[in-house]
Amino acid sequence: DARVTQTPRHKVTEMGQEVTMRCQPILGHNTVFWYRQTMMQGLELLAYFRNRAPLDDSGMPKDRFSAEMPDATLATLKIQPSEPRDSAVYFCASGLGRADYGYTFGSGTRLTVV
Amino acid sequence: GENVEQHPSTLSVQEGDSAVIKCTYSDSASNYFPWYKQELGKRPQLIIDIRSNVGEKKDQRIAVTLNKTAKHFSLHITETQPEDSAVYFCAASRPNFGNEKLTFGTGTRLTIIP
Numbered sequence: 001d002a003r004v005t006q007t008p009r010h011k012v013t014e015m016g017q018e019v020t021m022r023c024q025p026i027l028g029h030n031t032v033f034w035y036r037q038t039m040m041q042g043l044e045l046l047a048y049f050r051n052r053a054p055l056d057d058s059g060m061p062k063d064r065f066s067a068e069m070p071d072a073t074l075a076t077l078k079i080q081p082s083e084p085r086d087s088a089v090y091f092c093a094s095g096l097g098r099a100d101y102g103y104t105f106g107s108g109t110r111l112t113v114v
Numbered sequence: 115g116e117n118v119e120q121h122p123s124t125l126s127v128q129e130g131d132s133a134v135i136k137c138t139y140s141d142s143a144s145n146y147f148p149w150y151k152q153e154l155g156k157r158p159q160l161i162i163d164i165r166s167n168v169g170e171k172k173d174q175r176i177a178v179t180l181n182k183t184a185k186h187f188s189l190h191i192t193e194t195q196p197e198d199s200a201v202y203f204c205a206a207s208r209p210n211f212g213n214e215k216l217t218f219g220t221g222t223r224l225t226i227i228p
Contacts, residue, residue: 012192031213033216035218040220042120042203042219042220042221043158043203043218044182044215044219045215047122047220048215050212050213055213055215056215078140091157091158096212097212097213097214098212098214099146099148099207099214099215099216100146100163100165100207102160103160103202103216105157105158106157107156107157108157
């Protein structure tokens with residue numbers, strides 16, 4: 001059963017520290033999304049990539065967040081410097097670019113900034 | 115861009131009764147509407163979807179209806195069981211030449227009372 005792998009599963013860090021979250025999409029998938037889940041905002045789209053090129057990062061705070069795909073098997077989301085309000089679960093999802101083909105979510109990274 | 119509203123935010127029903135969750139969308143070009151179920155501590159998973167050329171779709175105890183004119187769609191769960199307790203998200207997507215993203219509603223926390 002193909003899976004989207006996210007690491008780490010949990011991260012606790014102090015305010016001001018850099019945080020890097022990683023995602024390995026399903027092999028062959030060319031579209032990768034980063035979503036943030038909070039109690040208040042549900043699932044917010046932060047950024048997404050097609051064939052490693054960023055298509056839309058309008059949902060991402062540009063001053064502290066950055067998203068990249070160094071290669072087709074790795075997507076990263078960085079926060080620098082982190083703040084307590086960044087505490088949330090960050091999900092990566094991958095697919096083939098058509099929503100009706102289905103997008104598969106990873107298990108998420110639960111980030112706590114203290 | 116697309117905006118998806120979801121109601122109610124929480125819903126409690128007696129085991130065996132039916133549950134209905136409603137969503138509205140803003141972009142008349144949206145043509146694909148999936149529903150995701152997220153169990154506690156788990157990743158969102160697709161449970162059913164509907165395309166704009168169909169008015170209703172059923173899969174055992176779950177069904178989805180779509181009213182394109184009114185731009186709303188609903189999830190119906192009949193004969194609810196304890197394992198139906200979860201957060202349910204609706205989403206919408208418009209055609210975009212293989213660069214399709216999902217815009218999610220804010221979620222409904224469904225609790226089945228034994």
